[in-house]
Amino acid sequence: MSQSPTTDTLPPTAGDAAANAVQGIDQAAGNFSYKMDYAFDAGTGLTEDTIRYISSVKKEAPWILEFRLNALKQFRAKPMPTHWATKDLENINFDKIRYYLAQGQKPKRTWDEVPDDIKKTFERLGIPEQERKFLAGVEAQFDSEAAYSNVKDLVAKQGVIFLNSSEALREHPDLFRKFFGKVIPTGDNKFSALNSAVFSGGSFIYVPKGVKVSHPLQAYFRINAENFGQFERTLIIADEGAELTYMEGCTAPKFSTSTLHSAVVELVALKGAKIQYITVQNWANNVFNLVTKRGVAHEEAEIKWIDCNIGSRLTMKYPGVVLKGRKARGEVISIALANDGQHQDTGAKMIHAADETTSNIVAKSISVGQGRSTYRGVVHIPKHLKGCKNNTECDALLINTNSRTDTYPAITVRGDANSVQHEASVSKVSEEQIFYMQQRGLTEGQAMSLSVNGFVNDLATQFPMEYSVELKRLIDLEMEGSVG
């Protein structure tokens, strides 16, 4: 591994994308990579030295290094969860992954200060005009570090702290340490341990008591180096009565060799606070996307995850809410689209830990071609609680006979003072429906795209406008490539 910050860079090449053998997808359409110079690079492979290097480049306090080294031990000790999850996980080669890259730039504050190269990437991402306006309020994670951020100044007037996690560790160590790793302990699962060992980037947000952040805070994430795993760490705290909406959108360049994305997102909603966390992601077909997301909702607090997964080779993600205080509410709205060569293993976890807590899960999955969707849900209501309610709905749409969908709901409800409802459905886009739409002049691809958009429509309308536009565009792109 390299100890020098300027050597051993591996700029990605566009040619690799063409070699990707996953069928039915237009590889060129999502090829966003171009040459970049990486100022810091931890080389490939994962050892204690890698972690010491990351920690020293980031000039971290000793406790963080200890935290990371402990996490590495736990990561190594934990087996792959292949006793319940797909064996495809065994194909991740941890020795070939790059665990840290940064641009070596300070985060920018205004659009003018953003380097042309980065602007060019946004251009290539094809962000609609409507959203470009929004870029004034965007925090974009460019590889490991936030490359651009100015919304911070705006919200700072309300006393909101909005930093990347490295900055937050330096500037607000006490606040960070108080909540960090409490919702998702290092040893929660193998990949939360990995993230805890090598995390960099991600956001830290603190919203003070009673402050309602008027517009959503945003972050764009992308991966831009071959074999480079991205391990962002996000921690959001909404103090009593505070309200916040956070949105992340992910697009990634397409590479021939597998990449790993393993984030950890922790949310804390104190008494009466509301947090809404929205994700629309479109990973390349070779990305392993193994993310742990969980929030704790205190008394009368509300946490809502809106999670939309498109692309990736394998996504495993089960956003959860621990309903810790009386009358807390938790919600997961999830959309997953599995195209050829993709497996979306997604779901939700609702852990009721106080009286009169309510939770709602609505999960819709679309499987196309060889694509595979799996829903896993956990709803836990212990016997001693009263007045708890859960509603779970899972709907699957199959787009041809090769598609596969599985549902594994684990609902543990004890005691008779609580109620649960569970509904599941599987439907198909039939030949008759496609013919009907074609008869009105739509191509087969347009017809499929329209039925998929129709299937998720009731959920998509819950997204902010520009995100539902983005979602529609992503679905169109996926469906165009899936026909013929």
Next chain:
Amino acid sequence: MSQLDIKDLHVSIGEKAIVKGLTLTVRSGEVHAIMGPNGTGKSTLAKAVAGHPSYTITSGDVLLDGRSILVMEPDERARAGLFLAFQYPSEIPGVSIANFLRAAVQARMGEGEELDAAAYYKRLYSKMDLLKMDRKFTSRAINDGFSGGEKKRCEILQMAMLEPKFALMDETDSGLDIDALRIVADGVNALRSTNLGVLMITHYQRLLGYIVPDHVHVMWDGRIVKSGDKSLALELEAKGYDWVKTELVPA
């Protein structure tokens, strides 16, 4: 002035021959009715002409203004001016009538051309006024939970918006009570023009009391066995399909 020529058409579903040599020409401005008992191949004819993938055309041809459409995909045929009003229209959950029609209108525009949303809605509402439809109708998902009458009216609205050269109307009267039938028939009559050719497929004469055809054809076992003017429909009504079987079908 356009012309739809069906020439000695043979259609099979799997191995089974259904349409067995049918020839018919429809010109702009004409309304043709095809009558016949169930299972005689009327709906198969309509779906095969529209390009349904389950129907195989084993011989013969279908020409639109002299050009064969058989090599064309169903959506290309639609954009070339062919409209099929379905007997059993599909439900498309979550897709509103307004959005669906908008996508269909957009599909008829050239590359890079953008649909003018204001003009589109203006036209949509004028067509709905013409068909005496409530504007709230367009925000409902296509055919999802519609009554039989609503489904057929939705088909007519689509036909009005897409302005085809030829409309194939498959059992448009089926499942309608008398009031719904009158509303649908009024709609079709409002759309009759010198630019539109209509091929109506029906089991019963009663529809033809509301939409008066220029030509009537009797279909039996995959072929047209008799053609005439509107009086043929009345004769058929009076004498019944047994008459066709005993008098018209060659032994």
